Amino acid sequence: MTDGIGARVKRKEDKRYTTGSGKYTDDVRNENQAYAAFVRSPHAHANVTGIDASAAEGMPGVVAVLNGAELTGDGIGNIICGWAITSKDDTPMNMGAWSALATEKVRYVGDAVAVVIADSMEEARNAAEAVEVSYDELPAVVDTATAMDAGAAQVHENAPNNLIFDWELGDEAATDAGIAAASHVTKIDLTNNRLSPNPMEPRSAVATFDPAEEHYTLYTTSQNPHVARLVLSAFYQVAPEHKLRVIAPDVGGGFGSKIYIYPEEIVCLWASMKTKRSVKWTSTRSEAFLTDAHGRDHVTHAEMGFDADGKITAFKIDTIANLGAYMSLFSSAVPTYLYATLLAGQYHMPAIHCNVKTVYTNTTPVDAYRGAGRPEACYLIERVMEKAAREMGMDPAELRRKNFILEFPYQTPVIMNYDCGDFPGHLDKAQAAADVAGFAARKAEAASRGKLRGLGYSTYIEACGIAPSQAVGSLGAGVGLWESAEVRVNPVGTIEVLTGSHSHGQGHETSFAQVVADRFDLPVENIQIVHGDTDKVQFGMGTYGSRSGPVGLSAIFKACDKVELKVKQIAAHLLDASADDVFCEGGEVKVKGTNKSLGWHEIGLAAYTAHNLPEDMEPGLKEGAFYDPVNFSFPAGCHICEVEIDPETGVVEIVKFTAADDFGTLINPLIVEGQVHGGIGQGVGQAMLEQVIYGDDGQLLTGSYMDYTMPRADNLPSFDVEHNSVPSPSNPLGVKGCGEAGAIGSPPAIMNAITDAIGTENLEMPATPSNVWQAIQANQIKHAAE
Amino acid sequence: MSKISLTVNGRSISKEVSDNTLLVEFIRENLRLTGTHVGCDTSQCGACTVHVDGKSIKSCTMLAVEADGSQITTIEGIANGELHPMQQAFNDNHGLQCGFCTPGMIMAGIDMVNRYKASNKPLDEAAIRGELEGNICRCTGYHNIVRSIADASTKM
Amino acid sequence: MYETTFHKASSADDAASKLGAAEEGKLLAGGQTLIPTMKARFASPSDLISLKDASISGICRDGDSVVIGAMTTHAEVASSVDVPAYLAALAGGIGDPAVRHRGTIGGSIANNDPAADYPSACLALGATIRTNQREIAAADYFEGMFETALEEDEVIISVVFPDADKAAYAKFPNPASRYAMVGVFVAQSGGETRVAVTGAGEDGVFRHEGLEAALADSFTENSAASVAVSADGLLSDIHGSSEYRAALITAMAKRAVAAA
Incomplete structure (x- = not known):
């Protein structure tokens, strides 16, 4: 077995x-394809007083111009947020109405008000420009920190002061007491910058209505086609679920932004029914900047108390999270259950209290982006730890060591129950790989060249494989978060x-094929993975939150259990042996202690010919399973970043980046390392390069x-990527999920390195x-004044 | 409308195109060669990179009519029975994830190696990273793309 | 992109006459700025006149000057043995490799993007812009952001760069677009010192008298560093304040002096 679990299979x-x-x-093109172009608001906030499509309707190639009144008139429902959060005063969250085509009011630049369907893309775009929309402009609110201020523009009438909910987690009294009793309190104010996910493939949808069958087919750039189908049918009433096929073919990256159901898919399906044409829309990058859900955008004040020995006494956090103009599908869960539940980090904290207020602004909706809540938590904790170490004159690694959780399972004060880990081990491994011991000499050498060198740590933990369905249901989730699999052994033995x-x-x-190959000791070439088509695959929840390993693979593993049982029963029957003695090896099914064996393909054939099966056994060899996780998995690790800065220009060069990660069992280290590289790449993006910026009027200034x-x-x-694996006891393969750790762990390591170098x-x-x-400059001025 | 005659992946083609058709639209929509992708509208992402007369160019920033008389090579045209060494190197080194930027990366990689070989300059890691300025990848952090191109440069 | 009509010009004069005949014509000289602008629907020329076949590309030496045809690509300039290293290096740093295969010196100079690289070289080296009608000294050519001395149907044929005794260009690229956020070209020839700054100015490329005086006095990094560069008249935007750009002018001037 060379292609099984742990192999670096290409x-x-x-x-x-x-x-x-x-x-x-976008590669899909149907017969008689029509194209959609959206008429979008140029204003951040305005009343729509009229739409005149008469000129556009007469233009060449135009099939139809459709608007929001027609959409709602046809019974298409509003876009909803699927996770209900309750405020601390027990009131429900204030979800504002979001129609796929705005009817009376637009709330961000890019909000769609009408759509043109035409024979070609250029004709659709030309006509979209000719649709005359009359707006009565309103003041806009943009800034996260001041969105609740008196006098700020109101985005939704049912959300006074733009407050969506005011939520808390943890014991406030115990936390206040812990802070009061501390011998040192570190205080910090941080902004977590707003990001645009930017998968390289822009979003796209091709919707085709078949009038004879009253059936819809939607090709779309989705991370979760079944969830898309469910939401489109059950909540938006676009098409009945059994009459809607959703296909997410090759999808060019998602990072969260392709989880959600956007107005464009809804409109393409509906327009296809209205026009009896296949309707295609592909986002331009400019549209993507305006309409793909953004990520992050928190403003936080936090205080952490320490006793005289440097042990944490309490952690208190106040966060305002900007959700944009409308509540996107999982937007409410991100700054709450995906954020505050991780605020213990890798540390024993006796008390934690987190208060989160979420606000509406006249900006693009904000939802989960790679890491989703956990990068915000990690960034906060790890910058506080570094700052505290500097304030207390301690080595930042030693302060962390002093506070590490060492025994598992460990119940944090914020819901999570860590099942396993080796936090000191990750730090040791990263420190050795990063040659921390040699840093002082490198810093001195850099100084001799006029350069500033700094080193920063991040010892992160995150939570993947979200999580028992009953538990998330009790916390407000509108869906279960299990996964499904079906394993089909064909008559010739391929799978x-x-x-x-x-x-x-x-x-x-x-990697999924490797797990099955490993299980039955078969060549990986003989196993085909099928996904992304609701007509082919049973209902499944899709991929986000690094759940495909811990949850998706566990479902496959569970289905393999059932297949294995039946294989053994068939083999035992055919070979006159006990099923307990049957095992799979080298493409054969063998009986322990004998030379009896059958080829794997012979088992398949026997199952489907059904000429000689055990009594009462059904023919066939196909088993399905649904797997509901018993707990989250907890990837963790240590990132160390070393930077060199040119003080003349402010240019930061990352001279060394080391990651020592614990993802539990590694199915394919080649792929795992690729995920880490990409995650760190996006973490560097957040820490050093990327920021969505709006003008005060709500115009997007970073639109390309x-x-x-x-x-x-x-x-x-x-990147130097090391592994320090502790298999998770919470799922059968011991995997933890590796998709987001790079983006979660890296930003604070980078910022801690930079602040170390520049001394502020x-x-x-x-x-x-x-x-x-x-x-x-500011630091020099400050020091000069002192 | 103009009539253009050109060679695409070794095949002679004559077609009528409207004068505002971009070369990438011509390749994707008229020729249905959909391996060349569009990832931005400001000529920066490089997903649309093809070779015109042996040089990498961004096919989203050239009109089809400008390609009249040219030899065009797209991602579909570089494998000659077996994979081109650059294609193989991307597989060997896990140089791709979602695959969307990959055709542009491979076309840029081939062009880069050809130019450096022609001028006898060393194509080290820093050079590869600099040469990739016009090709954006969101998945890989570039780590394995750089390795793929370095690997292919020893085999081309 | 809006509809347009494409023409091929067989010479610069042919291009000029086609331009004159067009309702709202534009010359197409590589198109690396014009086509994205048209795609964004910010420009809608009725006619595009391609200069590809106008026989105005190529590089040749003319005594102590290098003459670069308007349709010569950045890649060709960057790799030419006839082009001094300081100018080849500038061309090799414009855009990315694919852009350098299409973009041309004539296109760059005719557009006069305030963040383009070539205008700084033209000013600092005292280049002459040859058109189908006349010769224009660089000092008289650049008239502010996207503004030049070119008449409506005037076509650039070539740019003549006198050799400098010492010269170099240092660029600080905008982190996002990679255009010059600040680019400083320093040159000394025949006792004259010129320093041209691109990317930073509110009115496009400009010469910096303070730096010129200091470097004329002593062509050293310290001399460049001693000049207090004012932030007045410099751009300030989401990528950096005018004060930051002023600091970058000093830093790039030092680097250019060191490299010259």
Whole structure:
């Protein structure tokens, strides 16, 4: 067995991508294809007083111009948030109405008010420009910290002061007491910068209505096609669930932004029914900046108390989270249950209290982006720890060691129950790989060249594989968070695995096949992974939150259990042996202690010919399973970043980045390391390059790659990725999930390194050359004055 | 409308196109070669990179009519029976994840290696990273893309 | 992109006459700025006149000057043995490799983007812009952001750069667009010192008298560093304040002096 669990198997799916044969949604073109172009609001906040489509309707190629009144008139429902959060005064969250095409009011630049369907894309765009919308402009509210201020513009009438909910977690009295009793309190104010996810494939949808069958087919860029189908049918009444096929073919990255159901998919389906044409829409990058859900955008004040020995006494957090103009599908869960529940980090904290207020603003909706809540928690904790160490004159690594949780399972004060871990081990491994011992000499050498060198830590923990369905249901989730699988052994012995997980770059077609190959000792080539089509695959929950390993693979493993049982029973019957003695090896099914065996293909054939099966056994060899996790999994690790800064320009060079991660069992280290590289790349993006910026009037100032800084190859170093694996006891394979850790752990390590180098904590992300230069200047002025 | 004659992946083609058709639209929509992708509208992401007369260019920033008389090579045209060494290197080194930027990366990689070989310059890691300025990847952190191109450069 | 009509010009004069005949024509000289602008629907020329076949590309030496044809690509300039290293390096740093394969010197100079690189070289090296009608000294050519001395149907044929005794360009790229946020070109020839700054100014490329005086006096990094660069008249935006750009002018001037 060379292709099983732990092998660095080259990806099976690569050939279609490297030869240009991948099939992405925009590559789909149906007969008599029509194209959609949206008429979008140029204003951040305005009443819509009229839509005149008469000129557009007469333009060449135009099939129809449709608006929100017609949409709602046809009974298409509002877009909803699927996780209900209750405020601390027991009132429900204030969810404002969101129609896929705005009817009376627009609330952010890019809010769609009408759609043009035409024979070609250019004709649709030309006509969209000719639709005359009359707006009565209103003042806009943009800023997170001041959105609740008196006099701020009101985004939704049912959310006074723009407050969506005021939520808390933890014991406030115990936390206040812990802070009061502390011998040292570290205080910090931090902004977590707003990001645009930017998967390289822009969103796209191709919707086709078949009038004879009253059936819809939707090709779409989705991370979770079944959830899309459920929401489109049950909540938006676009099409009945059994009459809607959703296909998410090759999808070019998601990072969270392709979880949600957006107005465009709804409108394409509806317009296809209205026009009896297949309707296609593909986002431009400019539209993507305006309409893809953004990530992060927190403003936080936090205080952490320490006793005289440097042990944490309490952690108190106040956060305002900006959810934008409307509540996107999982927006409410991100700054609450995906954030505050991770605020213990890797540390024993006797008391934690977190208060989160979420606000509406006239900006693009904000939802989960790679890490979703956990990067915000990690960034906060790890900057506080570093700052505290500096204030108390302690080595930042030693302060962490002093506070590490060492015994498991460990119940934190904020819901989570950590099942296992080796926090000192990660730190040891990272420190050795990063040559922390040699840092002082490197710093001195850099200083001799006029450069500032700094080193920063992040010892992160996160939670993946969200989590028992009953538990998330009790916390407000509108869905269960299990996963499904079906394992089909064909009559010739090859295997198809139908998974509810969805790969949009994660390499499931290889790593999932490895698990099955490992289980039955078969060549990985004989196993095909099928996903992304609601007509082929049973209901599944899709891929986000690094859940495909811990949850999706567990479902496959469970289905394999059932297949194995039946295989053994068939073999025992055919070989006149006990099923307990049957095992799989080298493509055969063998009987322990004998030379009896059957080829794996012979078992398949026997199951389907059904000429000679055990009494009462059904023919066939196909088993399904639903797996509901018993707990989250808790990937953790240590990132160490070393930077060198040119004080003249503020340019930061990452000279070394080391990650020592615990993802439990590694299915395919090649793929795992790729996930870490990509995660760190996005973490560097957040820490040093990326920020969505709006003008005070709500105009997006970073609406293209001319102004929004994407990480490029020359912004990044090569990464040193180490593994320190502690298999999770909470799922059968011991996997933990690796998709987000890089993006969660890296930003504070980078910022701690930069602040170490420049000698001031007064620096927010992104640490652009300009911002670093300003911080150095301000610090010099401050020191000169002292 | 203009009539253009050009060679695409070794095949001679004559077609009528409207004068405002971008080369990438011509390749994707007229020729249905959908391996060339569009990832931005400001000529920065490089997903649309193809070779025109042997040089990498961004097919979203060239009109189809400008390609009249040219030899075009797209991602579909570089494998010659077996995979091109650059394609193989991306598989060997896990140089791709979602695959969307990959055709552009491979076309840029081939061009880069060809130029450095022609001028006898060393294509080290820093050079590869600098040369990739016009190709954006969101998945890989570039780590394995850089390795893929370095690997292919020893085999081309 | 709006509809347009494409033409091929067989010479610069042919281009000029086609331009004159067009309702709202534009010359297409690589298109690396014009086509994105048209895609964004910010420009809608009725006619595009391609200069590809106008026989105005190529590089040749003319005594102590190098003459670069308007349709010569940045990649060709960057790799030419006839082009002095300081100018080849500038061309090799414009855009990315694919852009350098299409973008041309004539296109760059005709557009006069305030963040373009070539205008600084033209000013600092005292270049002459040859058109189908006349010769224009660089000092008289650049007239502010996207504004030049070119008449409506005037076509650049070539740019003539006299050799400098010492010269170098240092660029600080905008982190997002990679255009010059600040680019400083320093040059000394025949006793004259010129320092041209691109990217930073509210009115496009400009010469910096303070730096010129200091470097004329002593062509050293310390001399460049001793000049207090004022933030007045410099751009201030989401990428950096005018004060930051002023500091970058000093830093890039030092680097250019060191490299020259």
